Amino acid sequence: MAEVKFENIVKEFEDANKGKVLAVNDANFVVHDKEFLVFVGPSGCGKTTSLRMVAGLERQTSGDIYIGDRLVNKVHPKDRDIAMVFQDYALYPHMTIRENLAFGLKNLKTPKAEIEKKITEAASILSIENLLDRKPRELSGGQKQRIAVGRAIVRNPSVFLFDEPLSNLDAKLRVQMRVELSELHKRLGATIIYVTHDQVEAMTLGQRIVVMNAGKIQQIATPEELYENPNNMFVAGFIGSPPMNFAKARLEGNQLHTATHTFTVPKGKLVGYKKYDGKEVIMGIRPEDILSTQLMPSVPTENVIKANLKVVEHLGAELLIYFDIGNDQLTGRVSADAKYKPLTQVDLYFNLKKMQLFDPETQQRI
Known part of the structure; x- marks a missing residue:
């Protein structure tokens, strides 16, 4: 494998x-040897273009790309020692699965015995031994995706490239395939670059994540770091489901004044906010850091508000509750034991130890 x-x-x-x-x-970054790196962002952000430049399917306007120690700016895609798995599987319908897996190796003039060995190994890894003599039309979407991955495995490349490979699968199968891809990475010890628009997919698969927007890298970090310390409002709002809440506020001393409520900033957080005293800020807080007071052993004396619930969504063990602070709509995630109903007033505690403040002009985290 290679970086x-x-x-x-x-x-x-x-x-x-x-x-x-x-x-x-x-764009400047390094994908480490044997790392699972995920590109995530909205449509048109540049993530797939970045992947295609690694593959050599797009030529960069300027800058250098290295695979291992080799500068590959002018290296043909077939000579870059990469294997790419596409969104649409790209299987040959008239060939059996065995023939699909062997096709690329035959083009590389690989000996027949070695081809058979590689196919057997890949089939074992992916548990597709019983599918080798079928045609693609006889397979389900998940099975076709395994074959597409198998075709990459038999190449034994330095780098695996995945371009939104799960987007054509239903929700249940996507979850299953995420687990399988994660296990596959561990078994192969492979360098993988993976592109998705699904932030849940990115958070569950990536050892590190590259968040992109409008062609620019916003942040590169582990899933935990992205979630807990986002660089800016875009990252904070894109990572997390539901995303982080934002509310306009004014910082005065240790008080945060929103349009309808006043909050007290915990002492440990005030040091980093000194230069914004007396200024407008954006308060950011995750839905799970808005708590139902009726489920707390003791109700805090600060940062409790009365909220008029507009909508309550039942998600089994949890409720998503929607309410307003001024013109800003917020979402809370609370236990279903709260038994909240829409169009009622409830007491909610804001755990501001977990909040973030953002500059309203630059949108950068303070």
């Missing part, structure tokens, strides 16, 4: 209506 390095990568496209479009803007 992958982007140095000052810029990618521009020509658009007939808009002229030059900056798809990737000065």
Whole structure:
């Protein structure tokens, strides 16, 4: 396996209506050897373009790409020692699964005995031994996805590239395939770069995550770091389900004044906020840090508000509750034991030890 390095990568496209479009803007990162790195972001953010540049399917406008110690700017895709798994499986319908798996190896003039050995090993890893003599039309979506992964495994590449491979599967099968891909990474000890628009998928699969927006890398960090210490409001709002809540506020001393409520900032947090005293800020708080007072052993004396619930969503063991602070809608996640109903007033405790404050102009975390 090998590491992958982007140095000052810029990618521009020509658009007939808009002229030059900056798809990737000065990207710098290293995918470590045997790491599972995930690119995540909304449609058009540059994540798939970045993956295609690693594969050599797109040529960067400027900057350097390394796979291992080798500069691959001018290396043909077939010579980059990578294997790519696409969203649409790309299986040959007239071939058996065995023939699909062997196709790339035959093109590389691999000896027949070695091809059979690699197919047997890949089939064992993916538990598809009983599918080898079938045609793709006889398989389910999940089985087809395993075959697409198997075709990459038999290549034994330095780097595996996955381009939204689970997006065509139903929700239950996506969960199953996430587990299987995670286990596969452990078994192969492979370097994997994975692209998805699904932040839950990114958080469950990635050892580190690259969050992109509008062609720019917003943050590269572990799932835990992204969730607990997002660089900016975009990352905070994109990572997490439901996402972080935001409310306009004004910081005065140790008080946060919103349109309708006043909160007390915990002493341990005040040190980092000194230069924003007397200024407008954005308060960010996760839904799970808004708690039902009726389920607390003792009700705190500070940071408890009366909220008028607009909507209550039942999710089995949990409730998602929706209410307003001024013009800002907030979401809380509480235990179903609270038995909340819509259009009622309830007491909620805001755990501000877990809150974040953001600069309203730069949207950067303070």
